[in-house]
Amino acid sequence: MVDDAASDDAGVDPEPAAGGVEPAEDDGPTTGNSEAIARAFADGPAYIPYLAVGDPDYESSLEYVEALERGGADLIELGLPFSEPIAEGPTIQGAVVRALEGGMTPDRFFEFVEELDVDVPLVCMTYYNLIYQWGEASGPRPFVERAAEAGLEGFVVPDLPAEEADPLRDACDEFGLDLVFIVAPTTEGDRLDRIMSRVSGYVYVQARLGTTGAQDDVSDRTAASLDRLREYDVPKAVGFGISAGEHAERIVAAGADGIIVGSALVDIVAEGAEADRSAETVADRLEALSRELVEGADRGYRARSPTADSR
Amino acid sequence: MPQGDFEGYGGRHVPDPLEEPLDRLANTYDEIADTESFQAELRRLLEEYAGRATPLHHAERLSERYGADVYLKREDLLHGGAHKINNALGQALLAKQAGKDRLIAETGAGQHGTATAMVGALLDLDTEIYMGEKDVERQRMNVFRMRLMGAEVNEVTRGGAGLADAVDAALEDFAGNVADTHYLVGSIVGPDPFPRMVRDFQSVIGREAREQFLDRTGELPDAAVACVGGGSNAIGLFHAFRDDDVALYGAEGGGEGTDSSRHAAPLARGEDGVIHGMRTRVIDEDVEVHSVSAGLDYPGVGPEHAMFRELGRAEYVGVDDDAALAAFRELSETEGIIPALESSHAIARAIELAEAGEHETILVNLSGRGDKDMETAAERFDL
Numbered sequence: 001m002v003d004d005a006a007s008d009d010a011g012v013d014p015e016p017a018a019g020g021v022e023p024a025e026d027d028g029p030t031t032g033n034s035e036a037i038a039r040a041f042a043d044g045p046a047y048i049p050y051l052a053v054g055d056p057d058y059e060s061s062l063e064y065v066e067a068l069e070r071g072g073a074d075l076i077e078l079g080l081p082f083s084e085p086i087a088e089g090p091t092i093q094g095a096v097v098r099a100l101e102g103g104m105t106p107d108r109f110f111e112f113v114e115e116l117d118v119d120v121p122l123v124c125m126t127y128y129n130l131i132y133q134w135g136e137a138s139g140p141r142p143f144v145e146r147a148a149e150a151g152l153e154g155f156v157v158p159d160l161p162a163e164e165a166d167p168l169r170d171a172c173d174e175f176g177l178d179l180v181f182i183v184a185p186t187t188e189g190d191r192l193d194r195i196m197s198r199v200s201g202y203v204y205v206q207a208r209l210g211t212t213g214a215q216d217d218v219s220d221r222t223a224a225s226l227d228r229l230r231e232y233d234v235p236k237a238v239g240f241g242i243s244a245g246e247h248a249e250r251i252v253a254a255g256a257d258g259i260i261v262g263s264a265l266v267d268i269v270a271e272g273a274e275a276d277r278s279a280e281t282v283a284d285r286l287e288a289l290s291r292e293l294v295e296g297a298d299r300g301y302r303a304r305s306p307t308a309d310s311r
Numbered sequence: 312m313p314q315g316d317f318e319g320y321g322g323r324h325v326p327d328p329l330e331e332p333l334d335r336l337a338n339t340y341d342e343i344a345d346t347e348s349f350q351a352e353l354r355r356l357l358e359e360y361a362g363r364a365t366p367l368h369h370a371e372r373l374s375e376r377y378g379a380d381v382y383l384k385r386e387d388l389l390h391g392g393a394h395k396i397n398n399a400l401g402q403a404l405l406a407k408q409a410g411k412d413r414l415i416a417e418t419g420a421g422q423h424g425t426a427t428a429m430v431g432a433l434l435d436l437d438t439e440i441y442m443g444e445k446d447v448e449r450q451r452m453n454v455f456r457m458r459l460m461g462a463e464v465n466e467v468t469r470g471g472a473g474l475a476d477a478v479d480a481a482l483e484d485f486a487g488n489v490a491d492t493h494y495l496v497g498s499i500v501g502p503d504p505f506p507r508m509v510r511d512f513q514s515v516i517g518r519e520a521r522e523q524f525l526d527r528t529g530e531l532p533d534a535a536v537a538c539v540g541g542g543s544n545a546i547g548l549f550h551a552f553r554d555d556d557v558a559l560y561g562a563e564g565g566g567e568g569t570d571s572s573r574h575a576a577p578l579a580r581g582e583d584g585v586i587h588g589m590r591t592r593v594i595d596e597d598v599e600v601h602s603v604s605a606g607l608d609y610p611g612v613g614p615e616h617a618m619f620r621e622l623g624r625a626e627y628v629g630v631d632d633d634a635a636l637a638a639f640r641e642l643s644e645t646e647g648i649i650p651a652l653e654s655s656h657a658i659a660r661a662i663e664l665a666e667a668g669e670h671e672t673i674l675v676n677l678s679g680r681g682d683k684d685m686e687t688a689a690e691r692f693d694l
Contacts, residue, residue: 083475084586084610087326087482090469097470128324129585129593138583158326159585186331195327206328 036121046258052079052095054104067283071290080126144171154178245296252300315503321614332489377665393679395426401512403430406493419474420605421453423497428462498541499613502588513547533670540607544678562660564602565629576629603632604652651679
């Protein structure tokens with residue numbers, strides 16, 4: 001089903017399949033606020049691409065994000081570039097620099113989201129400073145309110161520790177958005193509990209130690225990482241290092257509810273900017289890679305044992 | 312107050328993969344730093360290798376001119392020409408005793424990278440320095456020094472190819488190699504435990520100065536002044552006086568003026584924010600970070616200074632480029648001491664305070680020597 005973009009449209013009846021999303025009456029901490037995000041995981045593995053908004057310019061970026069949806073995206077992570085990122089790999093950092101040079105700001109980002117013609121849920125990935133400082137009043141609430149108004153469904157904030165996440169989580173709850181956390185292979189024990197008690201929508205599972213960057217080999221740790229999270233009833237999307245259909249296949253076969261792909265897509269944008277390719281050509285390539293990844297994820301999904309499917 | 316929390320500033324704002332390496336580092340620090348064997352060895356190295364204790368110099372001509380007794384803590388006389396070695400020695404020794412065999416560090420202008428290369432050679436640790444490509448071009452001499460002492464200088468081309476990108480590359484290295492690698496951070500910035508660890512290693516400045524001042528005058532100074540970029544030399548001076556009746560003044564890089572759109576004074580003029588792994592004060596979004604001195608050219612500041620500011624324990628103002636350059640020249644002429652441009656900000660602030668007449672005795676941290684700034688001076692003063 002994930003290779004058919006039309007099925008991502010709002011209104012599709014979510015089936016209690018592999019996503020692990022509990023029914024809405026569960027008020028536990030892992031229940032998502034956003035129905036659209038829950039739906040993205042409800043009908044098989046979710047393909048979650050990432051692009052930095054405004055990379056390399058506003059207009060091209062609109063086309064690129066729309067191409068991701070055509071390629072089968074179930075949910076899209078939109079990077080709001082921050083001038084002082086921490087522990088981003090060279091690929092994403094290059095995108096951030098291009099986007100900032102292209103004039104991207106939080107205000108432009110919101111306009112972008114409003115102008116974007118896609119039907120899948122959109123999640124904003126950015127650094128806490130931008131969320132915290134935006135608007136007249138201090139704290140995250142004004143930013144979240146504006147994000148909700150623009151139509152965003154959630155946030156991923158890499159530099160927000162769980163211990164300090166309550167103000168943002170409260171604002172997200174107030175406006176019906178989800179707060180996604182990243183869980184590293186090294187995260188366990190109390191810290192894992194603290195993170196998982198505050199996560200909503202889905203959890204971003206890092207499959208490989210280190211920062212973002214497309215690698216040819218996909219870590220064997222995927223299964224182990226997922227195993228560690230099995231008791232937490234929230235969709236698990238695996239990221240970092242996925243750049244080809246066979247990676248997606250293996251990761252989904254290992255039990256992932258979704259795949260997150262960033263660097264491999266950003267590389268296409270970077271090459272396009274460098275070689276001065278037309279936005280159309282770049283968009284076609286993004287769409288083609290997306291299809292390959294979605295097909296891989298589907299193969300992985302079909303390869304799962306029946307017990308995993310009917311869990 | 313939990314460790315690493317400075318009244319709500321500080322903390323550990325990092326992506327999750329960095330949590331575990333930082334936890335391990337914090338544990339190592341807590342286990343080793345207070346042991347007698349560590350402290351004894353550090354004391355020995357600070358004396359025999361770095362040149363401690365540094366003198367306290369009564370700047371008589373300057374004092375006479377401005378009507379207050381100005382004393383200079385001569386950190387510029389340390390090996391390497393700046394206070395940086397205090398911290399580099401402490402961390403490298405920590406790494407050595409923790410069984411690490413590799414040091415990494417970021418550097419902007421190359422001062423901290425050079426200090427790291429020194430201690431890497433001294434303690435026989437493999438040393439790799441991350442430096443933005445642009446800085447490598449601008450600071451050839453320091454690159455040569457680092458290489459001569461056996462450090463590998465890794466040119467960082469990602470992002471804007473500057474200091475922030477070098478930090479990023481070093482963090483990535485650290486996250487992947489924490490088992491054998493120590494990340495030697497250069498200032499009291501970044502996620503816990505760096506701000507408190509670097510503070511502890513730099514506090515020798517204030518401890519020494521406090522004792523010397525008491526010995527010399529029988530009293531404590533009325534005021535203590537230091538320049539603030541990340542803020543390690545200032546916190547090193549302030550810490551010993553924090554519970555005393557001594558006024559504390561931080562001089563930030565005022566650039567073209569704190570009312571202008573180009574300065575590096577987040578304490579005097581900025582807002583709360585989250586940057587480089589910590590909650591602290593950050594310059595306003597529409598301000599371009601700028602100071603005539605590379606060492607103060609930083610958009611944030613150590614979280615402990617943000618706390619001191621909030622508590623009213625220390626007062627921070629921006630000293631603009633022109634005032635710093637004037638002080639650079641003045642100290643050279645009156646005392647025969649060429650201060651680093653960074654330290655010149657503290658001299659300029661001390662002169663202001665002396666002229667204002669509120670304090671009779673003023674202690675200034677002369678954190679580094681000015682040899683590295685001669686090109687700028689030659690151009691500016693047509694030497």
